[in-house]
Amino acid sequence: MSKKETPLFPLRKGLHTRQAHVDLPPGTxxxxxxxxxxxxxxxxxxxxxxxxxxxxxxxxxxxxxYDLNPLKPSAEEAIRLSMFGSTEAGFAPICLLHNSDVALHWVAPDTMDFFYRNADGDDVYYIHAGAGKLETTFGALTYATGDYLVIPRGTTYRFLPESGDQRYLLIESFSEVTIPDRNQLGPNAIFDPAMVDTPELEPYDATPREWAVHIKREHQITKVFYPFNPLDVVGWKGDLTVWRINVxxxxxxxxxxxxxxxxxxxxxxxxxxxxxxxxxxxxxxxxxxxxxxxxxxxxxxxxxxxxxxxxxxxxxxxxxxxxxxxxxxxxxxxxxxxxxxxxxxxxxxxxxxxxxxxxxxxxxxxxxxxxxxxxxxxxx
Ligand SMILES: [Fe+2]
Known part of the structure; x- marks a missing residue:
């Protein structure tokens, strides 16, 4: 028969409140x-x-x-300030903070005439300012201020922003991004999964020209070229895709x-x-x-x-x-x-x-x- 553990904790010494964050001792x-x-x-x-x-x-x-308002995430700035991937005109994230699990970047995409694919991790964008259309291999999705865009590792995509101020926080995750368990709150709390939007297949620019995909692998860019638009997917099924939720x-x-x-x-x-x-x-x-x-x-x-x-x-x-x-x-x-x-x-x-x-x-x-x-x- 195992000995029952004596519950020692929480210990209490001196002035304190028994319920944390409520009725603090006066003056503390x-x-x-x-x-x-x-x-x-x-x-x-x-x-x-x-x-x-x-x-x-x-x-x-x-x-x-850090005040990011004066930071203009242009290709020239990206080349000058950090070398963590794409520094092309149209898409040049500027890395701010990073470790081996996650990197935070500041991005202001312009209409991209190439596609991007991150082989290093999932890309979660928070749209601080701006709006536009995101084209992906799963189809297209519009976005606006306050949206989170979750783009799984390996997805080919490009931004087609509207005119005006575009400033996005990119949270690059070197592991798969998921949502936390709702536990006793139930599956429809915080946001209902039915509020999530996913891309729709729609007509794309099928102009026969050379199309480039810029692939980031270990923070270096490799460019792969096709004689056709690589968004030539005509259908898909599965549970891995790009998704969007607004705050x-x-x-x-x-x-x-x-x-x-x-x-x-x-x-x-x-x-x-x-x-x-x-x-x-x-x-x-x-x-x-x-x-x-x-x-x-x-x-x-x-x-x-x-x-x-x-x-x-x-x-x-x-x-x-x-x-x-x-x-x-x-x-x-x-x-x-x-x-x-x-x-x-x-x-x-x-x-x-x-x-x-x-x-x-x-x-x-x-x-x-x-x-x-x-x-x-x-x-x-
Ligand atoms: Fe804190």
Whole structure:
């Protein structure tokens, strides 16, 4: 007969609240120290000061903030700033942050007279600005601001954008991108699978000319040429294809009485990273329930947040088109004005995309060029 484990945990010392994120001891700031993002063993620390009230930082570890608005992702910029794949006029992603699981790029495609195929990974685009048509071997799909486009590895595609401002965040995943289990929420929660749109086969440009496919393999481009348009697929069947969901069709989970962790907003998962969407939603309504994210140190994950639209209630001085990167080991949390401000509002209208990575990221020269070097002091 095996000995029954004595449940030792959670241990409780000194001033604390028994329900995390609710009714904090007066005058304290809650910090979450947790493993595995928001899934693992967790302790909440109640401090007398926000843990981000540092006076100075020496050494390489610090929070980063990038303003991507002035970054024009042209072929010339891509050639100058990073060498992570295509640098052709029409399609020249500029890599900003990367590790061996995921790479984040900033893209402004123009009408492409060639096709692209990523043999290194799945491509997930978030359309920050712009609209157009995506042509793929599975057919064509229109897209607009707020769309996620999920393009499986090996798909041949090209963008035919409308005129005007085009700025897309490309999250390149070196493993297959899927969606998280809905578990007790049921299969139709967050977004109903019926809200997903897939490409339709339609007439394509069959002009007999030389058509090129630029294939990225280990971040190098090989060009394969055909005497016909390679979109000559006349039918297909199966469960692997390009798909689209708009953030307006994602219905975030909320609790009136409890501040849910970012993992509740997971939209896509892959090996060693997760993509979450922070979308317009009501704030917690119970008096003692926290409305802004708790301070935490993300000890097992680097956290990247791309701010796309609305007012980012937990961060001061952050606007649309900006991106923050909080590496493992140094704390982050709400800016000082965010806590009292959240008590005056009923809801947030923010639209932001979060990428949490298990392995540390590295910044490219392109990101460093766009960095606000005083961001570490923005909690003062
Ligand atoms: Fe965080």
């Amino acid at each position: 700031f809650e910090e979450e120290h947790a493993r595995q993002g928001f899934y693992g063993r967790t302790t909440h620390l109640y401090r007398l000061h926000p843990v981000t009230d540092w006076t100075r930082i020496e050494g390489p570890l610090r929070p980063h903030c 307006k069709d994602i219905r975030p989970i909320v609790s009136a009485r409890y501040h849910l962790p970012p993992s509740a907003h997971s939209t896509f998962i892959a090996n060693n990273f997760v993509i979450c969407s922070f979308l317009p939603r009501p704030f917690e309504e119970e008096e003692g329930a926290m409305r802004v994210p708790f301070f935490h140190s993300n000890i097992d994950y680097d956290e990247v947040l791309f701010y796309s639209a609305g007012h980012f209630f937990s961060r001061d001085g952050i606007g649309a088109g900006m991106m923050t990167w909080h590496p493992q080991g140094i704390h982050h949390g709400p800016h000082p004005k965010a806590i009292p401000l959240s008590r005056t509002k009923d809801r947030t209208d923010e639209v932001a995309v979060m990428v949490d990575t298990a392995r540390p990221l590295q910044a490219t020269p392109a990101a460093e060029l766009m960095e606000n070097l005083n961001y570490w002091a923005s909690w003062k």
